[in-house]
Amino acid sequence: MSPTGVAVQDAAASQPARQIVNDFNIQVATVNGSGSQTANMVLFRSIFQMGIPVSGKNLFPSNIAGLPTWYTIRTSKDGYVARKREIDVLVAMNNETARDDVMGLEPGATVVYDEPMQLAALRDDLIFYPVPFDKIVAQVCPDAKLRRLVRNMIYDGVLARLFDIDMAQVETALNKQLGRKVKALALNQAAMKGGYDYATEHLTKQDPFVLESMGGSGDKILIDGNAAGALGSLMAGVTVVAWYPITPSSSLCETLIDYLRKYRIDKETGKATFAVVQAEDEVAAIGMTLGAGWAGARAMTSTSGPGISLMAEFTGLGYYAEVPAVIFDVQRVGPSTGLPTRTAQGDILSTALLSHGDTKHLLLLPSSMAECYSMAIEAFDLAERFQTPVFVMSDLDLGMNAWVSEPFECPTEPPDRGKLLDAETLKRLGEWGRYRDVDGDGIAYRSLPGDGMPAYFCRGSGHDGDAGYSERADDYENNLNRLARKFETARSVVPGPVTEREGDGKVGVLAYGSTHWAVVESCDQLAREAALAPRYLRLRAFPFTDELTAFIDRCDRVYVVEQNRDAQMLSLMRMEMSPERIAKLRSVLHYGGLPIDARSITDAILAGEGHALAPANGDLKT
Amino acid sequence: MQPYRGSKTTLCAGCGHNAISERVIHAFYEMGIEPSRVIKLSGIGCSSKSPAYFLGGSHGFNGVHGRMPSIGTGAVIANQQMIAVGTSGDGDTGAIGIGQFVHLMRRNLPIIYIIEDNGCYGLTKGQFSPTADVGSKLKTGVVNDLPPIDTCALAIELGASFVARSFSGDKKQLTAVLKAALSHRGTAMLDVISPCVTFNDHVGSTKSYAYARDHDEPLGEIDFIPYFQDIDVEYEAGSSHLVKMHDGSQLLLKKLEAEYDPTDRLEAMRILHETSRRGEFATGVIYVEPDKEDFIELLNLVDEPLATLPLERVRPPKAVLDEIMEELR
Numbered sequence A: 001m002s003p004t005g006v007a008v009q010d011a012a013a014s015q016p017a018r019q020i021v022n023d024f025n026i027q028v029a030t031v032n033g034s035g036s037q038t039a040n041m042v043l044f045r046s047i048f049q050m051g052i053p054v055s056g057k058n059l060f061p062s063n064i065a066g067l068p069t070w071y072t073i074r075t076s077k078d079g080y081v082a083r084k085r086e087i088d089v090l091v092a093m094n095n096e097t098a099r100d101d102v103m104g105l106e107p108g109a110t111v112v113y114d115e116p117m118q119l120a121a122l123r124d125d126l127i128f129y130p131v132p133f134d135k136i137v138a139q140v141c142p143d144a145k146l147r148r149l150v151r152n153m154i155y156d157g158v159l160a161r162l163f164d165i166d167m168a169q170v171e172t173a174l175n176k177q178l179g180r181k182v183k184a185l186a187l188n189q190a191a192m193k194g195g196y197d198y199a200t201e202h203l204t205k206q207d208p209f210v211l212e213s214m215g216g217s218g219d220k221i222l223i224d225g226n227a228a229g230a231l232g233s234l235m236a237g238v239t240v241v242a243w244y245p246i247t248p249s250s251s252l253c254e255t256l257i258d259y260l261r262k263y264r265i266d267k268e269t270g271k272a273t274f275a276v277v278q279a280e281d282e283v284a285a286i287g288m289t290l291g292a293g294w295a296g297a298r299a300m301t302s303t304s305g306p307g308i309s310l311m312a313e314f315t316g317l318g319y320y321a322e323v324p325a326v327i328f329d330v331q332r333v334g335p336s337t338g339l340p341t342r343t344a345q346g347d348i349l350s351t352a353l354l355s356h357g358d359t360k361h362l363l364l365l366p367s368s369m370a371e372c373y374s375m376a377i378e379a380f381d382l383a384e385r386f387q388t389p390v391f392v393m394s395d396l397d398l399g400m401n402a403w404v405s406e407p408f409e410c411p412t413e414p415p416d417r418g419k420l421l422d423a424e425t426l427k428r429l430g431e432w433g434r435y436r437d438v439d440g441d442g443i444a445y446r447s448l449p450g451d452g453m454p455a456y457f458c459r460g461s462g463h464d465g466d467a468g469y470s471e472r473a474d475d476y477e478n479n480l481n482r483l484a485r486k487f488e489t490a491r492s493v494v495p496g497p498v499t500e501r502e503g504d505g506k507v508g509v510l511a512y513g514s515t516h517w518a519v520v521e522s523c524d525q526l527a528r529e530a531a532l533a534p535r536y537l538r539l540r541a542f543p544f545t546d547e548l549t550a551f552i553d554r555c556d557r558v559y560v561v562e563q564n565r566d567a568q569m570l571s572l573m574r575m576e577m578s579p580e581r582i583a584k585l586r587s588v589l590h591y592g593g594l595p596i597d598a599r600s601i602t603d604a605i606l607a608g609e610g611h612a613l614a615p616a617n618g619d620l621k622t
Numbered sequence B: 001m002q003p004y005r006g007s008k009t010t011l012c013a014g015c016g017h018n019a020i021s022e023r024v025i026h027a028f029y030e031m032g033i034e035p036s037r038v039i040k041l042s043g044i045g046c047s048s049k050s051p052a053y054f055l056g057g058s059h060g061f062n063g064v065h066g067r068m069p070s071i072g073t074g075a076v077i078a079n080q081q082m083i084a085v086g087t088s089g090d091g092d093t094g095a096i097g098i099g100q101f102v103h104l105m106r107r108n109l110p111i112i113y114i115i116e117d118n119g120c121y122g123l124t125k126g127q128f129s130p131t132a133d134v135g136s137k138l139k140t141g142v143v144n145d146l147p148p149i150d151t152c153a154l155a156i157e158l159g160a161s162f163v164a165r166s167f168s169g170d171k172k173q174l175t176a177v178l179k180a181a182l183s184h185r186g187t188a189m190l191d192v193i194s195p196c197v198t199f200n201d202h203v204g205s206t207k208s209y210a211y212a213r214d215h216d217e218p219l220g221e222i223d224f225i226p227y228f229q230d231i232d233v234e235y236e237a238g239s240s241h242l243v244k245m246h247d248g249s250q251l252l253l254k255k256l257e258a259e260y261d262p263t264d265r266l267e268a269m270r271i272l273h274e275t276s277r278r279g280e281f282a283t284g285v286i287y288v289e290p291d292k293e294d295f296i297e298l299l300n301l302v303d304e305p306l307a308t309l310p311l312e313r314v315r316p317p318k319a320v321l322d323e324i325m326e327e328l329r
C-alpha cells in the first residue's frame, strides 16, 4: 500500500474489465452548511436528465451548520428507488467522518477524496481517487472568500469525468439549480470544470461505474413530497392555513405560501383569497384550523410527531363535534424530540386513535409524489364529506427528499363540500337537527355561520341530535354509534389498497407509505434468490377496506412491513380482524431512522420462511 | 327579542355570569345587530357555558379549555363578515389559555373578548385562578400568595386596541362598554368582574359583590352614542373626553380623573397600576386605539368570506399547474 493516493493511482492504472452501467450508489459525505446541497442536487439532476432512474436521500443532522451530512444518490437501470445499504462510490469531503466512512465500505468500492486526508493508506481493497480540492478551488476562484461556497462543485466535475456524464447535462442542471444568479453560476461552472479537467489530466479510470443516457427524462418532474402536498392543497382550493414550524414538515407550508402568493392573489383587487397564520404553537394551529373548518373554510395544518401529540385534545373535539380539518403529519423519529431529521412511520397508531375517549380518525397513506399530491386533494374532500379531521401520513423520506415523478394531473371534479344544509334540503327534511342521521350513513347536514340557515351550538360536551347539551346515556350512545356508522361509511370511500404483485399467495406482503419502494425491490429479490412469488398489497388508508381481509384470506402468511418498533399498522389490523386472520400476520420492522431498504425486508422474510440468509453482497441463490 | 335570548341558564342563581349574559342580550338588541350575523365562541368553564344562554339565533362554538382564541381566529379569518364575541373565564384565559390570549391580543383580531372574572375556577369547584389577588381567601380558608395577572394591563401591553374593565353588577356601564366594543374594529378586551356566589363571594375574597361594589373606581361615566343616532354630543371640554369610534359612533367619557385620556397608553397603564396599588380597580374604557390596523387588514383578505369563495377563485386553472410542472422538469 502506498502512502499517497497518486501512487495508488499509478499502481492500479489498468482499464477495468467489468463495467457497471447505471446501477450504483454514490454517497457524498460533507459538513452541513458547506454548500454541498447545490453540488448534490446538480449531480442528481444531471442523472435525472439522462433518463436514468435515480433517487436521492439526504441524511442530515439536526443543526444548522458544522455537523456531518451524507447525501446518497442511487442510480438503478431497473428502476429501484429505495435506499440501498451498500455504497459503491464514496465522495469523502469531511475529515471528521472520512475514516469511518472508508472503513465501512464493501471491498471494491471507489473513493473520491480530498487529497490531504490521505485516505488511501487506510485500505488496499478499494479504488482511491485523490483530488486536491483546495488547489483546484484556488485556481478557479480568485476571491478567497467565495471559495468555500463553490469548492464542492469540483466533485461534480470529477464524477462527471469518471462516470462519463455529459458535461452539457451538468451545465443544464446547474443552470436550473441556480436560476438567474449569474455570478454564482459562472463561479460554479468554473469549479466544476476545474474538477473535470483535473480528473482528465490526473486520474486514470479504474472503477467499473458508468452512467449512460437512457433517453432523457421526458415529461417527468423532480419534486419532494412536501412540495407535492403543497401543490395538492393549492389545487384543492385551500383557504386557511395555520401552522407552526417543525422539521420535517415546515417546507410543506413554506412552499404552499410561495404558491399561494403567486397564484391566489385576486387580480382585480390585489387581495388574498387565502389566509396563512404562523400560529404560536401546534395547539393554536389545529384550533385555528378547526375554527376555520367550522366556519366553512377549507382549512389545514401541517406538522410532525411532537405537534401531533399537542394536537390530541383538539383532534378529539374535531371528531366529536364533527368539524372538518386536514392535517399533514410528516413523520419523523420519536418518541419525544427523538431524531428530528430521520424518518419513521411511528405515528400511525397514536394518530389513528388520537385523543381521549373513543376516537378514530381517517388516515391517508401516500407512497409516492403523485399520491402526496392527489391525497392532499382527497383529504380536503374527505374532511368535508365526513365532517372530521383527516390526516395525511407522509414522512421525512417522502417529504424532504427529491423524487422523480410523472407530472401531476389537474383535478377534474369540483371539490366535495359535503352535506351543507340549504333551503331545498331544509324543506325536504322539514325539521333539521345538526346531528340527526337522516340518510342512514352517519353523516348529518351542517349549516355554516352566515349562510342564512338555522344556527346550532357546536360543542365538545355531550349533545343530542339537535346539538343541545345532553348528559343522557341514550343521547350519548346514539351519537357515538352514529359516529361509528360514519366511520363504516368511510370504509368504502377512502382510497382502497392497491395490488402491486399478484404472486402465488404463499407469502403475502402488506406495506404502506414510503416503505413501498423497498418492498417492490424485495419482492424481486425474493423471487430471484428464493424462487418465492410474494403477493403484495399496498395500503392507502385507514379505515381498512374489505380488500384487506380478502387479501389475508388469499395468503398463507402475511408480512406487514413498516418503519416503527411496535408494529403499529399491524396493531390496528389486530383491532379489527378475526383471530384466524391475525394468526397469519407477521411483522417486518425497521426503525433506525434511515429509510428502509430492500435487503432488510428480504432477509427478514427469508428468515421467516425458513430460508438460509443471503450473504451481505446479496448474491446467494437458494 | 327571541333570537337574542339563549337557552335557560344552568349556572347558579346570582352568578355574575348570568348578569353579563343579560347585558350582552341587551347591548346587541339595542345596537340592532342581527344574531345571524354573530358567532359566539368560548372555552371551558362556567363562564364559557354562557354563550348558550344568549343570542340563541347565532352560531356558537364551545371549544376546549383555554383555546377559544385559536378557534376564534380561524373562524373570523374564514368569515370576516361575522361579528365575533368570545366568552372566557379568568382560569380559561389567565391559566391554561394565557398563551393563546397573548397572541390574540398581539394580532388585534376583530373580536369582542369577554373575561368573566371571578378570581376562581367555578366549574371545578372553587380553586384559585391567576387573577386572584394576593391575600384573598378561599371559603376553605386557603390564602392566595401569588400576585394576580392584570389582564387589562397585559392586553394593553400586547397591543389590544380596546381594553375595558367593568363589573357584572353595573348594568349601565357594562351595557355602554359592550356597545362601544361592538363599534370597535379590532380586539375589544373586556375584563368583567363577575362574582362566583358559590365559591368566591365571602369575606376575604376580593372578587365578591361586596368588595367589588366598595372598590370599583369608575374612570368616569360612559355615554355611548351609536353612529345611527345622529345627535350632536355636548360635552364640557376639559372634564370630558370624546372618542370617535371606527364606525362613526362616539364614546363620551365624563372624567372623574381630571387628566385621564383613554387613547394614551402610558396613562392607561398608570391608572391600572395606581388603582391596583390602592386595592381598587378602575372600570370603564381604559384604553382605546380606534384606527389600529386589525388582523384581517394585515392579512390583506378579499372582502368576501374565504369560506364561501367560488371554485374558480380558489382553484388555479390547469395552465397554472402545467406551468408549475414545467418548472419542475
Ligand SMILES: Cc1ncc(C[n+]2csc(CCOP(=O)(O)OP(=O)(O)O)c2C)c(N)n1
Binding pocket: B044, B045, B046, B047, B048, B065, B088, B089, B090, B091, B092, B093, B116, B118, B120, B121, B122, B123, B124, B129, B196
Ligand atoms: C384540559 C383541561 N384541563 C382541565 C379542565 C377542567 N376545568 C374545567 S373548567 C376549569 C376552570 C374554569 O375556571 P374559569 O375559566 O375561571 O371559569 P369559571 O368556571 O370560573 O367561570 C377547569 C380547570 C378541562 N376542562 N380541560
Ligand code: SF4
Binding pocket: B010, B011, B012, B014, B015, B016, B017, B046, B047, B118, B122, B123, B195, B196, B197, B198, B199
Ligand atoms: S360555580 Fe360560581 S361561576 Fe359557576 S355558575 Fe356557580 S356561581 Fe357561577
